[in-house]
Amino acid sequence: MSKTKIAIVQLTRIGDVIQTFQAAKQLKLDHPGTSLTLIARRDMAHGLDFLLSEVFDNIFYLDIRDFISHKDSKLKDCLGSISEYIEKINGLELDLLVNLSFNKSSSYLATLINAKNKMGIRRNEVNQLAIHDKWSQYVYSSIMNSTLNPFNLVDIFKYTLGAKTYEPSYVESPRENKIIVHPFASTRKKRWGTHKWVDLLHKALKDNPGFDLHIVGAKNDEQDALKLVEAPALQEFSHRIHNETGLNSIEQTHALLSRAKLLVCHDSMVSHLAAVTQTPTVVLSLGTVRPAETTPYQHNVLNIAPRRSCFPCQAETACELLPCHKDISHQMAGQIVSAILQEQTLDRSFFEKEVSPFYLNSVSVFAPHFSEMGMELIDITEAAQTADDAFKAFYRIIWSFYLRGVDAAYPLPNLSPESASTLYEHQKGCSNLFELYGFGMKYSKSIIEEAKKNEPKVSKIQEYIAKLSEVDQLASLTKGTYPHLKPIIDFFFVNKANASGNNIIEITESNLLSFHEARNLTQIMFDLINKTVGPSLQNSSVKDNSNDSKKDVEV
Amino acid sequence: MSIQEEIHKAMKDLSNSSKKGGESHMLSSEDFSLLLLTSLIEDEGENVKN
Numbered sequence: 275m276s277k278t279k280i281a282i283v284q285l286t287r288i289g290d291v292i293q294t295f296q297a298a299k300q301l302k303l304d305h306p307g308t309s310l311t312l313i314a315r316r317d318m319a320h321g322l323d324f325l326l327s328e329v330f331d332n333i334f335y336l337d338i339r340d341f342i343s344h345k346d347s348k349l350k351d352c353l354g355s356i357s358e359y360i361e362k363i364n365g366l367e368l369d370l371l372v373n374l375s376f377n378k379s380s381s382y383l384a385t386l387i388n389a390k391n392k393m394g395i396r397r398n399e400v401n402q403l404a405i406h407d408k409w410s411q412y413v414y415s416s417i418m419n420s421t422l423n424p425f426n427l428v429d430i431f432k433y434t435l436g437a438k439t440y441e442p443s444y445v446e447s448p449r450e451n452k453i454i455v456h457p458f459a460s461t462r463k464k465r466w467g468t469h470k471w472v473d474l475l476h477k478a479l480k481d482n483p484g485f486d487l488h489i490v491g492a493k494n495d496e497q498d499a500l501k502l503v504e505a506p507a508l509q510e511f512s513h514r515i516h517n518e519t520g521l522n523s524i525e526q527t528h529a530l531l532s533r534a535k536l537l538v539c540h541d542s543m544v545s546h547l548a549a550v551t552q553t554p555t556v557v558l559s560l561g562t563v564r565p566a567e568t569t570p571y572q573h574n575v576l577n578i579a580p581r582r583s584c585f586p587c588q589a590e591t592a593c594e595l596l597p598c599h600k601d602i603s604h605q606m607a608g609q610i611v612s613a614i615l616q617e618q619t620l621d622r623s624f625f626e627k628e629v630s631p632f633y634l635n636s637v638s639v640f641a642p643h644f645s646e647m648g649m650e651l652i653d654i655t656e657a658a659q660t661a662d663d664a665f666k667a668f669y670r671i672i673w674s675f676y677l678r679g680v681d682a683a684y685p686l687p688n689l690s691p692e693s694a695s696t697l698y699e700h701q702k703g704c705s706n707l708f709e710l711y712g713f714g715m716k717y718s719k720s721i722i723e724e725a726k727k728n729e730p731k732v733s734k735i736q737e738y739i740a741k742l743s744e745v746d747q748l749a750s751l752t753k754g755t756y757p758h759l760k761p762i763i764d765f766f767f768v769n770k771a772n773a774s775g776n777n778i779i780e781i782t783e784s785n786l787l788s789f790h791e792a793r794n795l796t797q798i799m800f801d802l803i804n805k806t807v808g809p810s811l812q813n814s815s816v817k818d819n820s821n822d823s824k825k826d827v828e829v
Numbered sequence: 830m831s832i833q834e835e836i837h838k839a840m841k842d843l844s845n846s847s848k849k850g851g852e853s854h855m856l857s858s859e860d861f862s863l864l865l866l867t868s869l870i871e872d873e874g875e876n877v878k879n
Contacts, residue, residue: 338869342832349835349863356862379872382865386858399855401847401864 279366281311281389282435283373284319285336285380287460288524289568290427291319291326292546294374296442296571297431298329304438311366313383321524325550334363336383356386364388374431376414393434405772408677409434415764421564421586422662422761424670428571429648433678441644444552444573449535451485453478453611454553456539457502458495463561463593465540468498470604472505474538477608479511482615487511488534490527490544491519536614538607545570554614558607560598562589565640566651566666576610576620577640577651578602581660606633622656647674647682659687661696665758668802672762672795686806696758697803703756704800707763710745710752711796714789717741721782735778742785746770762799766792836870839863 280301284294291314298310309331312319316335319326326333341355364387373384373394381403384396393407395414405411413430416423425433455475459465466474479487489499499519502508508515522530527544531537531551538556539545541563548555549570559565559579564586569577579585580601587593606629613620613628620641625634640651647670653659659667664687674680689697717738724734746767753760766788773784830838843863847854856864 336869338866338873341866341869345832347832349832349839352832352866353859353862356866357858360858360862377868377872379865379868382861382868385861386865397856397861400853401856401860 277307277309278305278370279309279311279368280370280372280435281313281332281363281366281368281387283313283371283375283380283384283387283394285313285315285375285377285383286318288318288322288543289541289546290375291322292543292550293428293571294431295322295325295329296428296546296549297435297437300432300437300442301435302329309366311363311368313363313387324525325528332366334359360386372435373410374434376418405768406774407434408769411768411772412673412677412765415768416761417567419764420761422665422669422758423564424566424650424666425673426569426571426649427567432648442549442552442572447532447552449553450533452530452534452536453482453485453487453615454531454534454537454539454544454548455487455489456491456537456542456544457489458491458498459540459542459560461561461589463587463589463596464542464563465560466558466599466602468501468505470599471502472507473604474607474611475502475515476507476511477604478538478611479508479514481608481612485535485615486514486516488516488530489519490522490530493520496520536611538611541568545575548572549575556607556610556614558602559586560602561593561596562586565638569640569642569649569651571649573642573644575642576614576654578607578610579638579640581636581638581657583660601636603633606630606637610639621654625655646680647684656688658690659693660690661693661758663687664689664693664697664806668799669761671802672798675798676791676795686802689806694807698807700756700758701800701803701807703752703759704796704803707749707752707756707759708793708796708800710749711766711789711793714742714745715786715793717745718782718786718789722779722786725779725782759796759799762792762795836863836867840867 282294282298284291302308302310310329311332311334312326312330313334313336316337319333320335340359341352368387368389369391371384371387371389371392373380373396376395381395381397384392384394394410395403395405398404405414409430457465457471475487489502491499496519499517503512503515503517524547528547528551531548531553534553536556537544537548537553540558540560545555545557549572552572552574554574555570557569557575557577559577565577565579569575580598582598582601585598609629610620613624618624625639634655634657638653638657639655641654643650643652650670667684667687671682671684674682721735721738724730724738749763753763770785770788773781773788775781775784840863843860
């Protein structure tokens, strides 16, 4: 029997390539007979060759310099080079192509490559974006546009690829008294300034005299690393600080991490590399970072994140004062670093006894928990959850049920009064949405009935299509009033836009199913909110409210 | 004609053909190769030698 041949397109950054490697490794463990091919940008993946070759049978690097080789290149030759590149991949006769990146280039590449089946974004023959599998529709609608995704990216990649098991195996290995520090990140929003790092490193070195500190980073981080090592406050420890910024290859950094007892960093490629080496890691999440999505996929990680309504922010949101940077105190981060190095248990009693409530009020300290639901983050300070936390928990239940068929039992969240109030408000949104999707079903059925008649009236069908358009517009307005319902609304908008079918009846039947599923998920969301905010606030169901809702929704 | 001018012209031709053909204009493999090339240039423009 011949091997199943799968190719993965991953055209984003190094961290995403590492996360793809982690998911693909699991797939290979589950299905050792599968032949795996990776297509990635050369500058993002070549440095990871030593890892990628463990899992991938073939690697195709993408580099524009291979297509436009010199200044006198002609377009015909460039297109010819692209065609040769594609032909080489097509020579593999792929069974499945999975595009795990969601950018324009990857959509064109996935269109050009032949495969018996395709997943992820690509283009149809008239250059419209096409996303046919539900996990990719989920990523496109929820990850690209919302901060309420509860799943780790590695889990999403695994689910998309069909990897069965979920828990990374842990192998204990001997480690030296080294602390690795990667105090850099791709944007200013995602990283502390030098002075905060100086304060943290001073505390870590002072409290842990038996440890040396290694600073790692890329060539373009060298200036910032110098500011750090030359800081007057750190001079007394200079003999214990090793600045390796710009000196190490990724493979050398991987080897260093393999021997170290701890990595302290922001969200970055190095944090994901430490997940591969299973190095205990403390991540300081700031700015646009979404801990649920990007926490390094391993057991030994703590992710410290601000508890602030504007966190995580959007990349395009301007922010000069960076208040979330002040939410994480260097004192508390230093206490956590020392506790890990001294092998203390970090649980609620540790935080109650050792850490000032003043520092804890503004942060969550997340630890991973692996289960059938994938990697979940648990706030080990056990503080009351925010409305965002609660909705992420609900969405974990809803999407696991809908996309994976996993019926999960999950403890209802412990809410602050403000969060309970936000949830309560969203019950009304659920009622409106439930009714809107009911109208969607009604008009979809009307289109199907009319189209199946011997002499269908086009004007009738157009009238019903206009009604469906109104349903979409009103659902979009609902997002503005009830932003926590955005993931359901956006998912089903994308799902309907990619409805399968070759004629109006088949496409409308797909849409009818979408409206039906959307309505069911809205009902589940209502029930989850109702159970959580409890009898003290409200004790009714969506159906009970539907008469009241009709006052607000008219289609 | 430089490569940039060639790409600019080819993209303009593709855009005009799409406008004429409307939603029914089917793109060829060569069209998608051109779109991929253009998109890669957008992504990594600094690497392109003029």
